[in-house]
Amino acid sequence: MTAEDDAEVFQELAAQLENEGSLSSPLPSDDVFPDIDPNVVPADVRAALEAILLVASDPVPPTVLAQLLEVGVETVDALCEYLTDSYAQEERGFTINRVAGGYRYQTSDAQAPYVERFVLEGRATRLSTAALETLAIVAYKQPISRAQIASIRGVNVDSVARTLQQRGYIEEVGRDPGPGNATMYGTTTLFLERLGLDTVQDLPKLSDFVPEAEVVETLEVALRGVDETAEPSGTSDLSPPT
Numbered sequence: 001m002t003a004e005d006d007a008e009v010f011q012e013l014a015a016q017l018e019n020e021g022s023l024s025s026p027l028p029s030d031d032v033f034p035d036i037d038p039n040v041v042p043a044d045v046r047a048a049l050e051a052i053l054l055v056a057s058d059p060v061p062p063t064v065l066a067q068l069l070e071v072g073v074e075t076v077d078a079l080c081e082y083l084t085d086s087y088a089q090e091e092r093g094f095t096i097n098r099v100a101g102g103y104r105y106q107t108s109d110a111q112a113p114y115v116e117r118f119v120l121e122g123r124a125t126r127l128s129t130a131a132l133e134t135l136a137i138v139a140y141k142q143p144i145s146r147a148q149i150a151s152i153r154g155v156n157v158d159s160v161a162r163t164l165q166q167r168g169y170i171e172e173v174g175r176d177p178g179p180g181n182a183t184m185y186g187t188t189t190l191f192l193e194r195l196g197l198d199t200v201q202d203l204p205k206l207s208d209f210v211p212e213a214e215v216v217e218t219l220e221v222a223l224r225g226v227d228e229t230a231e232p233s234g235t236s237d238l239s240p241p242t
Contacts, residue, residue, distance in 0.1 A: 041079055045069050049079060059102030059193065076103075100192040101199070127167075134160045135169055139191070139203060143173050143184035161185065169194070 048069055053060060062076045069076065080103050084096045093111045096103055107115045127135070134157050137149050149157045164170045173186035187200060197203065211219075 041071070041075065045071065046079065046083065049076070050083070053096065053103060053105050056104060058189075059098075059100045059104040061102040065103065097196060098198050099196055100189045104193075106196070127163075128160075130155075130157075131160050131163055135164055135187075135191075138164070138170050138185055139187050139200065140206060142186035142200070144186075145176055145182035145184055147182060149185075 049065060052065065052068060062073045062080075065076045066073045071079075080096050080098070087095050087108075093108055094105055095108050097106050099106075130153075133153060134149055137152055138144055141148070141152075146157055146161050149161070161170065168188055168190040170185045170191070171188050172183050174184045176182040176184055192198070192200070195203075
């Protein structure tokens with residue numbers, strides 16, 4: 001068969017497919033696709049969504065999934081929620097979760113002890129207490145400079161901040177417009193992924209960890225009472241022996 005014959009056969013096949021409506025239409029220029037009920041979404045679309053999330057190393061934004069699957073963003077959200085409920089009903093060891101502005105597969109909470117035993121035990125280097133304290137300050141006070149972190153912790157944080165940067169948990173997000181133009185730091189997408197959060201607004205409220213005013217007042221009164229009732233036991237001669 002010559003090249004001309006191949007071209008003729010290809011043209012006939014293309015015409016046949018086009019007449020049968022088998023050729024996919026080009027994507028809309030505005031990247032807007034119709035919304036579809038997840039219950040009636042074709043099985044191949046659900047399978048494609050699962051396959052994409054399975055191979056993705058980072059959370060995939062719903063807009064990207066919508067473009068790949070040629071459906072609306074609302075359909076992607078509804079489909080991910082539908083699959084999450086299906087996995088829960090089937091008691092699967094994994095689920096689909098929305099973190100850092102996108103969707104990804106992750107293990108279910110019930111399997112956490114087994115996953116931790118496999119991944120963390122004897123393998124990962126845990127962050128020190130100083131690093132965790134510094135990371136918490138950045139998370140809740142960002143954007144923040146090293147000097148501001150040091151003033152809160154009361155110690156130098158240069159080494160700890162470098163460690164957190166190397167781990168990918170914090171990054172430079174700008175410069176302070178004030179004198180010195182200090183570098184300002186904030187948390188990264190990796191930080192959100194590790195905590196399983198969508199945005200920093202999902203962090204626990206600090207007020208949940210602060211004692212009520214009555215408790216603080218009671219503690220202050222108790223401490224003042226101890227100070228006032230404490231009497232010196234006498235003056236001791238602390239001069240060196242002669």
